Amino acid sequence: xxxxxxxxxxxxxxxxxxxxxxxxxxxxxxxxxxxxxxxxxxxxxxxxxxxxxxxxxxxxxxxxxxxxxxxxxxxxxxxxxxxxxxxxxxxxxxxxxxxxxxxxxxxxxxxxxxxxxxxxxxxxxxxxxxxxxxxxxxxxxxxxxxxxxxxxxxxx
Amino acid sequence: xxxxxxxxxxxxxxxxxxxxxxxxxxxxxxxxxxxxxxxxxxxxxxxxxxxxxxxxxxxxxxxxxxxxxxxxxxxxxxxxxxxxxxxxxxxxxxxxxxxxxxxxxxxxxxxxxxxxxxxxxxxxxxxxxxxxxxxxxxxxxxxxxxxxxxxxxxxxxxxxxxxxxxxxxxxxxxxxxxxxxxxxxxxxxxxxxxxxxxxxxxxxxxxxxxxxxxxxxxxxxxxxxxxxxxxxxxxxxxxxxxxxxxxxxxxxxxxxxxxxxxxxxxxxxxxxxxxxxxxxxxxxxxxxxxxxxxxxxxxxxxxxxxxxxxxxxxxxxxxxxxxxxxxxxxxxxxxxxxxxxxxxxxxxxxxxxxxxxxxxxxxxxxxxxxxxxxxxxxxxxxxxxxxxxxxxxxxxxxxxxxxxxxxxxxxxxxxxxxxxxxxxxxxxxxxxxxxxxxxxxxxxxxxxxxxxxxxxxxxxxxxxxxxxxxxxxxxxxxxxxxxxxxxxxxxxxxxxxxxxxxxxxxxxxxxxxxxxxxxxxxxxxxxxxxxxxxxxxxxxxxxxxxxxxxxxxxxxxxxxxxxxxxxxxxxxxxxxxxxxxxxxxxxxxxxxxxxxxxxxxxxxxxxxxxxxxxxxxxxxxxxxxxxxxxxxxxxxxxxxxxxxx
Numbered sequence: 001x002x003x004x005x006x007x008x009x010x011x012x013x014x015x016x017x018x019x020x021x022x023x024x025x026x027x028x029x030x031x032x033x034x035x036x037x038x039x040x041x042x043x044x045x046x047x048x049x050x051x052x053x054x055x056x057x058x059x060x061x062x063x064x065x066x067x068x069x070x071x072x073x074x075x076x077x078x079x080x081x082x083x084x085x086x087x088x089x090x091x092x093x094x095x096x097x098x099x100x101x102x103x104x105x106x107x108x109x110x111x112x113x114x115x116x117x118x119x120x121x122x123x124x125x126x127x128x129x130x131x132x133x134x135x136x137x138x139x140x141x142x143x144x145x146x147x148x149x150x151x152x153x154x155x156x
Numbered sequence: 157x158x159x160x161x162x163x164x165x166x167x168x169x170x171x172x173x174x175x176x177x178x179x180x181x182x183x184x185x186x187x188x189x190x191x192x193x194x195x196x197x198x199x200x201x202x203x204x205x206x207x208x209x210x211x212x213x214x215x216x217x218x219x220x221x222x223x224x225x226x227x228x229x230x231x232x233x234x235x236x237x238x239x240x241x242x243x244x245x246x247x248x249x250x251x252x253x254x255x256x257x258x259x260x261x262x263x264x265x266x267x268x269x270x271x272x273x274x275x276x277x278x279x280x281x282x283x284x285x286x287x288x289x290x291x292x293x294x295x296x297x298x299x300x301x302x303x304x305x306x307x308x309x310x311x312x313x314x315x316x317x318x319x320x321x322x323x324x325x326x327x328x329x330x331x332x333x334x335x336x337x338x339x340x341x342x343x344x345x346x347x348x349x350x351x352x353x354x355x356x357x358x359x360x361x362x363x364x365x366x367x368x369x370x371x372x373x374x375x376x377x378x379x380x381x382x383x384x385x386x387x388x389x390x391x392x393x394x395x396x397x398x399x400x401x402x403x404x405x406x407x408x409x410x411x412x413x414x415x416x417x418x419x420x421x422x423x424x425x426x427x428x429x430x431x432x433x434x435x436x437x438x439x440x441x442x443x444x445x446x447x448x449x450x451x452x453x454x455x456x457x458x459x460x461x462x463x464x465x466x467x468x469x470x471x472x473x474x475x476x477x478x479x480x481x482x483x484x485x486x487x488x489x490x491x492x493x494x495x496x497x498x499x500x501x502x503x504x505x506x507x508x509x510x511x512x513x514x515x516x517x518x519x520x521x522x523x524x525x526x527x528x529x530x531x532x533x534x535x536x537x538x539x540x541x542x543x544x545x546x547x548x549x550x551x552x553x554x555x556x557x558x559x560x561x562x563x564x565x566x567x568x569x570x571x572x573x574x575x576x577x578x579x580x581x582x583x584x585x586x587x588x589x590x591x592x593x594x595x596x597x598x599x600x601x602x603x604x605x606x607x608x609x610x611x612x613x614x615x616x617x618x619x620x621x622x623x624x625x626x627x628x629x630x631x632x633x634x635x636x637x638x639x640x641x642x643x644x645x646x647x648x649x650x651x652x653x654x655x656x657x658x659x660x661x662x663x664x665x666x667x668x669x670x671x672x673x674x675x676x677x678x679x680x681x682x683x684x685x686x687x688x689x690x691x692x693x694x695x696x697x698x699x700x701x702x703x704x705x706x707x708x709x710x711x712x713x714x715x716x717x718x719x720x721x722x723x724x725x726x727x728x729x730x731x732x733x734x735x736x737x738x739x740x741x742x743x744x745x746x747x748x749x750x751x752x753x754x755x756x757x758x759x760x761x762x763x764x765x766x767x768x769x770x771x772x773x774x775x776x777x778x779x780x781x782x783x784x785x786x787x788x789x790x791x792x793x794x795x796x797x798x799x800x801x
Contacts, residue, residue, distance in 0.1 A: 117395045
């Protein structure tokens with residue numbers, strides 16, 4: 001783990017303040033989320049206090065502090081998807097997965113996010129499961145989908 | 157071959173002094189553009205919206221089909237042509253004949269389609285139209301693409317290249333006249349001359365403010381500073397806007413050329429493209445385009461011996477709506493929280509790292525190479541005197557057609573709604589058009605004839621925003637939609653200034669109380685709720701006057717314009733507790749049809765608040781005072797015995 005971080009830090013030789021956000025983005029890309037160790041280490045590298053970095057990272061939506069699940073479900077809540085009923089998809093998924101958007105289930109299988117427009121407006125509501133898009137999602141198909149995904153992970 | 161082509165393009169096209177190229181050069185360029193080709197070519201749209209519709213599966217199916225049946229054929233990924241409901245759009249070019257376009261070609265449709273086309277038996281079902289190239293044979297009885305209602309009302313300047321070439325191929329862009337304006341600018345014009353040309357053209361910033369682009373550049377150029385920055389704001393985080401993304405994916409090279417010219421005009425040697433998070437596809441395309449341009453020597457040190465240096469980098473945002481605001485964006489790039497600052501000083505005098513910085517949005521920069529190529533008079537010949545040129549909109553929502561469209565300034569909203577979007581889907585009644593994203597306004601039937609023009613819209617207090625154009629039909633509840641936008645803005649408010657931080661929270665609270673059913677009916681409840689709405693108007697005006705940045709100042713816009721145009725709907729929610737569109741769940745009331753109910757007890761078992769009573773095998777009833785309107789009973793009933801009111 002630490003070696004990954006060292007490789008990333010090496011890329012930013014001078015270590016300036018403006019490198020902070022790209023650095024955190026890269027750490028998250030490689031590790032999946034921002035670990036406590038990583039934040040402390042980045043702080044030491046850039047000469048910034050840990051609280052300052054934490055304060056910055058929590059300001060932005062995209063940084064996460066818990067590991068993502070094996071299956072990442074993203075629901076589009078752009079205007080068109082909203083008009084097409086994304087709200088009921090969001091609440092049904094909350095029920096099915098058992099966590100609110102932004103969280104990961106305890107068994108680490110699902111993580112659940114709500115995002116603004118994905119760009120598939122005409123095919124809404126759209127959800128994205130590990131990079132695969134599912135279009136024209138209906139509330140009825142969700143329990144089956146979640147069950148199937150869970151089955152695939154548990155029997156893998 | 158590739159190396160030869162590169163040297164040829166640099167020598168004979170990019171650095172060629174005369175405006176008209178030699179006939180031999182043109183001949184080769186025609187080949188690069190695939191206009192003179194002796195093999196069939198299949199083009200597949202590949203923007204994000206196509207990928208969502210399944211274009212990658214279509215691509216691999218076509219790939220394996222041609223490997224087996226027509227090995228000579230070429231397969232090309234192109235950008236998005238515009239109409240997103242036609243995606244995945246497939247275009248087939250048979251040598252010597254016009255291109256044919258087919259819509260919604262998902263993987264299972266590939267084989268019948270290709271079998272048909274290559275055996276002269278074209279199915280009419282998925283056929284959209286043809287586009288012509290001079291000297292090619294026409295398909296009789298098939299309409300031309302630009303005669304279709306979706307395209308005929310448009311004037312495609314900025315989108316001119318979208319869907320026509322492979323965005324990952326710089327040669328094709330150069331063969332279409334690309335990068336010549338940039339080379340000409342850095343070799344023959346001074347910084348000031350470029351600014352003057354753009355100023356003369358009357359190009360105004362397309363992100364909403366409508367400030368003269370040339371003047372902005374001049375302001376930055378006329379400062380005494382050793383470094384300047386150009387930032388291309390491609391963040392576009394409005395929910396429901398996808399114009400910038402489509403442009404970035406379909407024509408990244410022209411954007412880069414625009415950025416390069418703008419950087420030159422202000423004497424900046426560093427340019428930054430700020431793109432939205434979660435758009436990996438877009439980012440990869442743009443990065444590839446930048447790498448290719450670098451390989452051609454279009455950026456770097458002493459570009460083509462002109463003495464000008466330029467470096468372009470991509471920076472990804474981390475998810476904060478407010479970073480679309482100029483000063484907040486600068487703070488993000490400096491590695492701080494993306495919070496806005498008081499202006500002045502304007503970024504053009506003191507921006508990134510305290511240096512003069514110009515921030516332009518994607519659409520503005522896309523116009524720049526064209527103005528440099530065709531001259532300011534050409535640009536002025538389009539649009540209205542005060543707003544020359546065109547405007548790109550992302551048409552979405554309940555229209556029959558949706559997608560990225562570009563119209564001349566001065567076009568009416570009605571033209572876009574009725575001709576280009578072809579009216580409302582499923583025979584529903586039109587309600588409004590929402591212009592300008594989360595902080596935009598509603599345009600109702602009475603105002604459909606207003607023209608798209610910066611000054612006219614400003615006078616009517618309508619923000620054009622990033623170009624979101626959402627069509628709303630009768631099935632949408634305006635109160636709920638306003639609540640949705642407010643929820644979004646409240647979440648995205650950065651929390652620096654009090655009017656925005658507290659105001660959005662209060663407004664959301666009151667709007668939520670309007671669409672919620674009060675649990676106990678006390679005498680003053682209705683009055684309280686009405687008072688809430690009266691307060692809403694006050695809060696809205698205070699926020700408008702006192703918020704620090706555009707986010708807070710425009711946050712109440714959807715509410716203000718909805719209240720102005722749909723006051724009756726708000727009053728219905730408050731007094732009658734009724735939602736005419738049946739959207740607001742809290743206001744729904746349910747009753748059981750005694751004739752249909754079989755007494756199966758399914759609903760009463762599922763009701764979360766135990767509001768359903770009855771005896772088994774006898775009709776049940778709902779206690780309205782207890783009901784919270786969740787609709788579980790409605791969903792579970794197999795006999796459709798539950799009525800919604």
